Amino acid sequence: MPAAPSIEFREVRKSFRMRNRGDSLRDALPRLLRRLAGGPAAPAARFTALDGVSFAVSPGEVLGVVGANGAGKSTTLRLVAGVYRPDGGEVIVRGRVAALIELSAGFHPDLSGRENIYLNGALLGMRRREMEALEGAIVAFAGIGEHIDAPVRTYSSGMVVRLGFAVAAHVPADILLVDEVLSVGDIEFRQQCLERMTRRRQEGTAILFVSHNLKVMEQFCDRVLVVRGGKVLVDGEPRRSLAAYREQVASMGSLRAVRETAAPQIRKGTGEVVIEGVLVDGGEGTAPGAAPKGGTLRVGGRLRPTAPVPSPLVAVSIHSSQGVLCTRATVDAAAAGFWDPAEGxxxxxxxxxxxxxxGAYEVSVLAFAANAVLPYDHHQQLYPLEVQGDAASIEDGLVDLPVRWGGSPGA
Amino acid sequence: MLHDLWRFRDLLLLLVRREIRVRYARTILGVLWSLVLPVAMMLFFTLLNFSRLVPASSDFAAVPYPVFAYCGLLPWAHFSTTLTQGAASLANARDLLRKSAFPLEVIPLSRLLALLLDLAVGSAFLVLLLLWHGIPFGAALLCLPLVLLLQVAFTAGVLLVLSASNVFFRDVAFLVQVGVMLAMFVTSVLYPAPSMVSHPWLAALLDWNPMSSFIDAYREAVLLGRWPSLALPSAPGPTLLPGLLAAALSLLGGGWLFRRLSPRIAEEV
Structure with a gap:
């Protein structure tokens, strides 16, 4: 009989009270008085984060979770961590959970990195003695040198993530939750993380893994869960799930639908200019999002100003599926003759x-002002592009540079 | 709850140490800062001749007023600082709360425990005052740990209620500032409070003020060498009865309410 799953969700529902209502006594007292007087309870505005989610993760299994921002990924992780409790359904967690949720969370800025290792361990219920035994390995893994004894407030965000992951991945736990580490570290650190997680999985740790890096998901996960609007869309073999996810993203035509569900603080861009209706097109006879090698690729869209702004710069980038930038083309919208201050x-x-x-690529579209910190709108690596060609070709690399061969026989 | 807290005792200790280190970091006086407020108030109210408010019939009329006042100001400082600083502690610990599941009590309680260091420093100063004035040390001092334990239990219960409710209504932290300041004047900090009001009901009510009960017990033990009793407050002499009842009620009630609210704290904070 197989071991009982480490994590089990059964029809889990979770909703949150919307902010800004009844947050102060001034609002709550009259409401309380009305209720005491026998009046009807005011219906509280609620936001449904998870709406009947079921899945299970066995020991030694890696489950990836993908979905747009606001789809319910973080809520899922927090439910497993025990930070939230479900409103309905059942969350069963067997064993100790180590989590890296919200990258910098759990660190005290005024304490040194080393002291924060102990604080983090204690938060997971570890004894001091146990942490002393792990300290060396954690410090070595984080690889931030003498900074380990400096206050965390002096760290770069990359260093914070390194330390956070190092702690979470070294404390003995039956379940490891990892939220978007791979988007911050450099390639070497990413590799290090994946190796560490591979080892933990071999030791029988169940891993719940959230990332936007679909390529890594495909290689690393045993199964991938696609969530959308608080529901499980697909739960299956990574290749199949991710294909469904890509299709879902592409079928939105414009990314607005995705972005509207995203909480404002994680939405990228100020929205003063909105990019809409992006199409990635390889010409006649190709499916949307596909283009033949050597053919003509067109990336088009619409710019809609929502505030009076000067002419934006527009950039189109193509990343390889490993996240390497292949090319970025940038143009001033007015200079290129496609900008009207009122109409876009x-x-x-x-x-x-x-x-x-x-191969598989990802297209980004960006509208921004030359000197601004925040872009107007950024559709980052959201449009899949498949470059088609002779599958049997032995050519390799990112780009196909024109090549002229020469040489002569003999010595 | 106790089992949970025991499992996370290292977390509690770490947070206490963190509180202590962070609070006086980068100051010149360091932990001596904790002496400044009670000593300044002692001098200030002595200069203002608050000694007039100690009735001549009181046994304390013969005690030098600065020592009398300091004996009240010191435990009061722990109570008031714990509540004013601790009420917002949970609301300010958002990052920690949303990271992993642990008994949330440790956050406000670490604040309370860290402030015991201030109390210890203040007590050392009290010893100097007693030596200076030649007040003898008696066997009744042995009751002080018990009285302190009751005061800490009472404060902990109140703190749990305030810090948890402040997550839902941020008004609470402001109300606490006002409440604590006014409460000092109906507590026997600078004078025997019940003797200040002529209304018999009010005086009887003030007789049941648990903080007065603790402060009276400290004073009687330290300054007059008398043991506290558990008699009704209407009887003469210091009694710990109001304090004992309030400590039990506060700790049980506060702990119960905190447990009820805590599943919602992480998502509301």
Missing amino acids: GTFTAEFPGLSLHP
Whole structure:
């Protein structure tokens, strides 16, 4: 008989009270008085984060979770961590949970990195003696040198994540929750994280893993859960789940639907100019989001100003599925003749003679002002692009540079 | 609840140490800062001749007023500082609360325990005052740990209620500031409070003030060498009865309410 699952969700529902209502006594007291007087209870505005979610993770299994911002990923992790309790259904967690939720959370800025290791361990219910035994390995893994004895407020965000992951991945736990570490660290650190997680999985730790890096998800996860609007859309083999996810993202045409569900603080961009109706098109005879190698790729969309702003710069980037930037083209919308201050405009970026090798890529579209910190709108690596070509080709690499061969026989 | 707290005792200790280190970090006086407020108030109210408010019939009329006042100001400082600083402690610990599941009591309680260091420093100063005035040390001092334990239990219960409710209504932290300041004047900090009001009901009510009960017990033991009793407050002499009842009620009630609210704290904070 297989071991009981480490994590089990059965029809889990979770909703939250909307902010800004009844937050002060001034609002709550009259409400309380009305209720005491036998009046009807005011219906509280609630936001449903999870709406009947079921899944299970066995020991030694890696379950990936993908979904747009606001789809319920973080709520799921917090329910497993025991920070939240479900409103309905059942959350069963067997064993100790180590979590890296919200990258910097759980660190005290005025304490040194070393002291924070102990604080973090204590938060997971570890004894001081147990942490002393782990300290060396954690410090070595974090690899931040003598900074370990400096206050955490002097750390870069990358260093904070390194330390946070190091603690979570070293404390003995039956369940490991990892939220978006891979988006912050450099490639080397990413590799280090994946190796560490692979080891933990071999030791029988169940891992729940959230990332936007779909390529890593596909390689690393045993199963991938696609969540949308608080529901499980797909729960299955990574390749199949991620294909469904890509399809879902592509089918939105515009990313507005995704972005509207996102909480404002994690939405990228000020929204003063909104990018809409992005199409990635490889010409006649190709499916949306596909283009033949050597053919012409068109990336088009619409710019809609919501506030009076000067002409934006528009950039179209193509990343490989490993996250390597292949190219970025940037243009001033007014100079290119597709900007009207009141109406905005439509744009197309044309890449003739597409010199990318066949494979999976991701297209980003960005509208920004030259000197501003925040862009107007950023659709980061959200449009899948498949470059089609001869599958049997032995060419390799990112780009297909023009090449001329020479040489002669003999010595 | 106790089992949970015991499992996370290292977390509690770490947070207490963190509180202590962070509070006086980068100051010149360091922990001596904790002496400044009670000593300044002692001098101030002595200069204002508050000694007039100690009735001549009281046994304390013969005690030097600065020592009398300091004996009340010192335990009161622990109570008031714990509540004013601790009420917002949970609301300010959002990052910690949303990271992992642990008994949330440790956050406000670590504040309370860290402030015991201030009390210890203040007590050392009290010893100097007693030596200076030649007040003898008697066997009744042995009751002080018990009285302190009751005061800490009472404060802990009140703190649990306030810190948890402040997560839901941020008004609470402000109300506490006002409440604690006014409460000092109906407590026997600078004068025997019940003797200040002529209304018999009010005086009887003030007789049941648990903080007065603790402060009276400290004073009687330290300054007059008398043991506290558990008699009704209407009887003569210091009694710990109001304090004992309030400590039990506060700790049980506060602990119960905190447990009821705590599943919602992480999502409301």
